[in-house]
Every structure is written in C-alpha cells, then in structure tokens.
Amino acid sequence: MTLSITPDSLQETKVSIKLELTGDLARDIDLYRSMFTEDFGKDVSVDNLAREILRIGLLSDKAFQRRRKSAKEKAPRAAGGTVPPAARTEGGAS
Known part of the structure; x- marks a missing residue:
C-alpha cells in the first residue's frame, strides 16, 4: 500500500506556527x-510532514471545504478581481 504523502506532494511555501502534539500523535x-x-x-522533516498531513486533513473535510468555498465567495474583491492581502489564505485564493 502506498502512502498518501509523496516527495512531490510536499510544498515549500511556509508560515511558522508552534504546535504541541500528544505523545501518541508524535509517535x-x-x-x-x-x-x-x-x-x-528520502528523509522528510517533521515540519514538512505535519504541514502535508494538515493539508490533507483539511482537504478531506467536506464540511470545511463547503464553508471555505462559501467564505471565499463572500470575501470582498479588490479592483481587478484579486483578493485583498488581508483576505488571502495559505494555499492561495482563486
């Protein structure tokens, strides 16, 4: 069985946060x-792996995706159809 996360799926765009894990999750x-x-x-850092696990988790949460889409549709647009910097989210807005 192949893992969901591959070297090609690891993204390099980063925002720093502090995250504490329970022992079982860390293991x-x-x-x-x-x-x-x-x-x-290939080795993968905990940072890269945790970032990808979070991304996959958010993508698989259908309720979150529906509400995210709704929030994006309601977000104010700047001139030219772009999202104002304050309304942007990690991963890019469309």
Missing part, C-alpha cells in the same frame, strides 16, 4: 516518517 508521525523513508528512500 505516529515518527512512524510515518520511517515509512516514508522506507518507501521513497
């Missing part, structure tokens, strides 16, 4: 890192 992330290295022959 699972460490296990995932080991499996990633085994499958792809």
